[in-house]
Every structure is written in structure tokens, then in C-alpha cells.
Amino acid sequence: MKIRFGVLTDIHVVQDVTRQEAWHNPYDFAGVEDRRDRALRLFESRAADRLLLLGDLAHDGDVPSLRRGLRPGAFAAAQLAVGGNHDGGRPTAALSRADAESLRLPGWRAVRHGPVRVAGLRVAHRARLGWASARPPALATWGDAPVLLASHFPVLSREQPLAARGLPYAGDLIDRPELARALLARRAPTVVACGHLHVRDSAASGSLLQLGFGAMIEPPFEATLLELAVEGGSVEVTRAAHELDEAREERDPRLVPAHESWRFEPGRGWVSGSDMG
Numbered sequence: 001m002k003i004r005f006g007v008l009t010d011i012h013v014v015q016d017v018t019r020q021e022a023w024h025n026p027y028d029f030a031g032v033e034d035r036r037d038r039a040l041r042l043f044e045s046r047a048a049d050r051l052l053l054l055g056d057l058a059h060d061g062d063v064p065s066l067r068r069g070l071r072p073g074a075f076a077a078a079q080l081a082v083g084g085n086h087d088g089g090r091p092t093a094a095l096s097r098a099d100a101e102s103l104r105l106p107g108w109r110a111v112r113h114g115p116v117r118v119a120g121l122r123v124a125h126r127a128r129l130g131w132a133s134a135r136p137p138a139l140a141t142w143g144d145a146p147v148l149l150a151s152h153f154p155v156l157s158r159e160q161p162l163a164a165r166g167l168p169y170a171g172d173l174i175d176r177p178e179l180a181r182a183l184l185a186r187r188a189p190t191v192v193a194c195g196h197l198h199v200r201d202s203a204a205s206g207s208l209l210q211l212g213f214g215a216m217i218e219p220p221f222e223a224t225l226l227e228l229a230v231e232g233g234s235v236e237v238t239r240a241a242h243e244l245d246e247a248r249e250e251r252d253p254r255l256v257p258a259h260e261s262w263r264f265e266p267g268r269g270w271v272s273g274s275d276m277g
Contacts, residue, residue: 001115001231006043007224009054009152009195010215011036012086013069015062023198024167024251025218029059032217033068035244039216039223040071042242046225050113054195054213055084055091055152066098078113080104082120084152084196089125091152092134108138110147115230117142121151123173132175137182144188146235146264148228151194155180156203156210167251170196183208189235189264193226199253200241202260204270209262211239214253221245235264 017029043051057069066087070079081103083091092105106120119142122134131153149155157176159169173179183190184206192210200220201212214222220243229236241258261273 002227002229003050003114003116004046004048005050005052005148005226006039006046006048007052007054007193007213007226008036008039008216009213010056010084010198010217011069012056012059012215012217013065014059015065023170023218024253025247025249027217028221028245028247029217031245035216035221035223036069036071038244039242042223043225048225051079052150052193052226053079053081054150054193055082056086056195057081057084057095059086061086061088061091061094063094063098066094070095070099070103078104080106080118080120080150082106082122082150082152085123085125085131090134091124092122106150108135109141110145112145115146116228117145117147119147119149121149121153121155121179123153126174130171130174132173133179137179139182139186142186142188146189146228146230147191149183149190149192151192152196154194154197154210154212155183155192156205156208158197158199158201158203158212161201161203161255162197162199165252165255167199167253170198180208189270191228191235191237199255200258201255202262202272204262204272206269207264209237209264209270211237214241219243219247219249220254221247233266237262
């Protein structure tokens with residue numbers, strides 16, 4: 001059985017598109033909504049079953065920008081979203097206010113979607129401490145099923161690999177080590193889909209595979225088709241990243257190829273496509 005997700009992250013919609021900001025590369029506020037619409041058309045043409053939004057939909061966390069970032073009804077299939085650090089101090093509540101009817105906001109209770117369960121890592125800002133998960137991990141509902149965990153923040157820290165490439169690091173959740181330990185303790189496979197870092201990246205440890213997705217607001221201007229196929233105890237994950245525009249780049253945020261595959265095999269863990277034999 002297979003399921004295909006259209007994945008977008010770090011859209012950063014604003015009201016004033018003349019603003020000038022940057023992270024790895026200059027932001028293109030003026031073009032991001034058009035790119036988002038083209039991404040939705042791409043997902044429709046490639047028969048994506050779900051739309052997965054990984055946070056920072058609005059740059060300032062204001063409801064009008066969140067509504068424009070979500071575009072209710074623009075995608076025919078179910079829309080699943082988690083909030084990011086730019087979506088307000090309590091982003092789950094902000095997303096609910098922006099689009100309470102057509103948006104599904106996954107939490108720790110994993111819900112079945114085709115051959116996998118989907119859960120979401122909800123976050124909140126802790127005064128003087130930083131960003132953390134809104135609640136401790138509650139994995140009792142996951143059982144032995146493969147789980148796709150939607151998260152804005154990474155669970156496996158990628159600070160060192162980004163530093164080695166000369167890329168700034170946007171930071172981790174303050175309780176990231178505890179979250180990682182809980183997920184790594186699972187024998188069943190977990191796939192973490194995350195944004196926040198504005199890089200295309202992947203990392204695997206034991207039963208945990210983490211895929212980082214490039215931003216819509218800056219190069220690689222990325223829309224991704226993510227497919228999970230389950231057969232017995234094995235899970236195969238493939239991604240196809242599509243770059244929707246070009247712009248001047250000061251740094252390259254592509255740590256892995258646009259087309260990538262991984263396979264989980266019981267007793268062996270995650271194996272990248274280049275190592276499959």
C-alpha cells in the first residue's frame with residue numbers, strides 16, 4: 001500500500017511584500033504565494049493524497065497572513081499542518097483560528113492515513129527558555145505501525161552538518177534530546193518530516209529517519225512529493241523535490257539530491273537507496 005504527500009514548509013507569507021530579509025539567501029516575499037499556488041497545482045497533477053504543511057506559514061504569525069498561507073480549499077485532498085516558530089507563541093491555536101474548518105492539526109495521537117499513521121509535534125514558546133514541545137511525547141497510540149511525524153523543528157540535531165557546509169543554524173527545541181530518545185526507543189519505523197532549517201537534508205539513526213525539506217521563501221523554493229509504501233514489515237520512502245524558481249544564491253542549502261529513497265528493513269533499520277543491494 002502507498003500514500004503520497006505533497007510537502008511544503010517555510011512559506012513565510014507577509015502583508016508587506018517589499019520587506020527585505022534573508023537566512024541562507026535573500027527571501028522572496030513577493031513571489032511566495034504564486035509559488036505556493038504552483039506547488040498546489042503540481043501536487044494535484046501528481047495525484048498527491050494529502051497536503052502536509054510543516055510550519056512557518058506566516059512570517060509574523062498574524063491571522064490574515066496565516067489565512068493567506070493556508071489558502072483554505074485550494075487543495076482538494078486533506079490538509080495536515082503543524083505550526084512553526086514564526087506562527088505565533090502558540091502556533092497550533094493560531095492555525096486553528098486562521099482555518100478552523102478545513103485544516104487538520106495532528107498531535108501525538110497518531111491517526112491512520114492509508115498504510116501509515118500520522119502524528120504531529122506541536123510546539124510552544126517557553127518564556128526565557130525557548131521553544132519546546134507543547135506536551136511530552138505520548139506514543140501509546142502508535143503501536144507497531146509505521147508513523148510519519150510532522151514537525152517544524154528537527155528531532156535529530158543537524159547543527160554540525162550545517163556548520164560544516166558554512167550554513168547558519170536556526171536552533172533546536174530545548175527538549176529535543178528527550179524527544180529523540182523516545183522516538184529512537186521504538187522498534188517500529190518512524191519518519192520525521194521537518195522544516196525550520198531551510199535545507200534539503202536527511203539523516204537516519206536506528207528506526208528513525210528524518211527528512212528535512214527546503215523552504216518556499218528562499219532557494220531552493222521547494223515543493224516535494226513524498227511517498228511511503230508499506231509491505232509487510234518493510235517501509236520504502238521516496239522523495240522528489242521540485243524547485244519552482246531560481247534566484248541569486250549566497251549559500252547552497254541542498255545537502256542531499258532532489259530524488260532520494262530510503263528503505264526500512266526489520267533488524268537492519270533504515271538503508272539509503274545508494275546502499276540498497
